[in-house]
Amino acid sequence: MDILPDSEWASWNxxxxxSGTGSGTLSGPWYRTHKTxxxxxxxxxxxxxxxxxxxxxxxxxxxxxACQAEPKPYYLSRLWWCGITLLGLGEVGxxxxxxxxxxxxxxxLGCVSVIxxxxxxxxxxxxxxxxxxxxxxxxxxxxxxxxxxFAPNIPxxxxxxxxxxxxVSWPFLVYLIxxxxxxxxxxxxxxxxxxxHIVVLLMMVxxxxxxxxxxxxxxxxxxxxxxxxxxQLTYPVFYIMIVLMATSCAFQVKFLNQAMHLYEVTAVxxxxxxxxxxxxxxxxxxxxxxxxxxxxxxxxxxxxxxxxSFLGVFVIERSKKEEHLHSxxxxxxxxPGQKLTGKVQPDYHSSHYGxxxxxxxxxxxxx
Numbered sequence: 001m002d003i004l005p006d007s008e009w010a011s012w013n014x015x016x017x018x019s020g021t022g023s024g025t026l027s028g029p030w031y032r033t034h035k036t037x038x039x040x041x042x043x044x045x046x047x048x049x050x051x052x053x054x055x056x057x058x059x060x061x062x063x064x065x066a067c068q069a070e071p072k073p074y075y076l077s078r079l080w081w082c083g084i085t086l087l088g089l090g091e092v093g094x095x096x097x098x099x100x101x102x103x104x105x106x107x108x109l110g111c112v113s114v115i116x117x118x119x120x121x122x123x124x125x126x127x128x129x130x131x132x133x134x135x136x137x138x139x140x141x142x143x144x145x146x147x148x149x150f151a152p153n154i155p156x157x158x159x160x161x162x163x164x165x166x167x168v169s170w171p172f173l174v175y176l177i178x179x180x181x182x183x184x185x186x187x188x189x190x191x192x193x194x195x196x197h198i199v200v201l202l203m204m205v206x207x208x209x210x211x212x213x214x215x216x217x218x219x220x221x222x223x224x225x226x227x228x229x230x231x232q233l234t235y236p237v238f239y240i241m242i243v244l245m246a247t248s249c250a251f252q253v254k255f256l257n258q259a260m261h262l263y264e265v266t267a268v269x270x271x272x273x274x275x276x277x278x279x280x281x282x283x284x285x286x287x288x289x290x291x292x293x294x295x296x297x298x299x300x301x302x303x304x305x306x307x308x309s310f311l312g313v314f315v316i317e318r319s320k321k322e323e324h325l326h327s328x329x330x331x332x333x334x335x336p337g338q339k340l341t342g343k344v345q346p347d348y349h350s351s352h353y354g355x356x357x358x359x360x361x362x363x364x365x366x367x
Contacts, residue, residue: 040101041148044109047093050086052113053120057083058257059265074261084253091249099220103213103284104291104302105151108277111140111309114269118316132315140312146305150298152290158221160235166287167237175286183207198267201259206275208248208255210283215245217288270317274310281306 061080065071074080097106118133166172186204189195218241222232232238259268284290291299 037101037105037151037153040097040099040106041109043093043097043100044106045112047090047097048110048112049090049116050093051090052116054083054086054090055113055260055265055269056117056120057086058260062261074257087253095216095220098213098217099224102152102154102290103217103288104281105147107213107280107284108147108306108309109144110273110276111144111313114273114313114316115140117265117269132318136312136315136317138312139308139315143305143308143310143312146301146308150301150305152294152298152302154288154290154293157225158218158288159225159230160222160232160237163218163222163241164235164237172287175283179207179210196258196262198259198263198271201255201262202268202272202275205252205255205259205272206279208252209276210279212245212248212252213280214283214287215241215248217284219245266317270310270313273313277306277309 058080061077061083062074064079065074065077094106115137118137183204186200186207190200190204219238222235222238222241226232256268256272259272291302294302
């Protein structure tokens with residue numbers, strides 16, 4: 001039997017976690033690093049499922065308010081506040097996940113919210129499982145597996161001094177200037193031209209989200225280090241990041257809620273997922289340099305996993321949209337001046353809830 005040279009034995013041990021000096025897939029250092037990332041993955045997945053529940057509750061609250069004779073503002077609805085509370089809990093879970101895993105890994109796990117929404121509709125709303133749901137779920141799960149497997153493996157503990165250096169690096173400054181310019185252009189069309197197209201709204205959400213994830217990861221990492229005895233909370237950059245995180249989150253909720261109010265969940269969820277994932281991943285690559293030392297194959301497989309997740313989300317949401325179009329009407333109960341047979345017709349392409357046909361064939365809008 002041939003005997004391997006010492007150099008080849010060392011390489012074999014490094015790759016498979018033997019007694020050599022390497023850090024292979026079964027060795028102690030690799031296991032500890034990926035155990036931390038696994039915790040971040042579990043937190044992100046559970047949090048995104050909770051977010052999917054909250055978004056459906058918010059949409060249901062908007063529909064209930066639209067059915068009332070005298071609609072009141074959505075922020076006076078207890079049901080809406082229940083959805084916002086669950087959204088906050090989900091975001092707290094995501095906040096914690098960024099302290100254990102890279103941005104490029106946590107952000108694409110938003111597809112769990114779409115899978116969770118489909119699961120809720122089948123289990124609790126007694127909807128029929130469609131072939132498109134199975135196909136979309138399979139694509140999303142496969143994409144998620146590739147994301148977790150080929151995500152960048154970098155240290156997740158960031159000191160305040162490292163964050164300060166990242167803030168003044170020229171790649172981030174160029175990225176920040178471009179982002180501010182694009183956001184100002186979109187805000188001009190939104191405010192001055194009253195353009196409230198779903199792409200405009202969700203692009204502003206995504207641009208704000210890129211700053212949010214940068215701040216969230218910095219704050220979470222500095223809190224984690226401080227809890228371990230390496231105090232980071234005395235640095236001014238910690239409080240700068242908290243202000244950035246709170247401000248960007250507040251405006252995200254504003255624009256996202258506007259999109260949820262004007263458009264169907266089936267349109268908001270996939271577009272928001274794609275925009276947010278791309279924006280957050282780019283910010284992680286530029287600010288934290290997460291793919292700086294990654295192999296070309298790992299980058300390709302990671303991007304392929306993102307693509308599968310995107311396709312899975314669109315397939316699931318597309319099937320929901322077709323199912324909604326098959327609904328002949330939405331009955332909000334007795335409406336004054338109309339017979340009980342009058343039905344409110346859904347309008348999926350405007351901010352109005354629908355139209356009501358009376359006996360003389362005139363059409364009245366129900367806003």
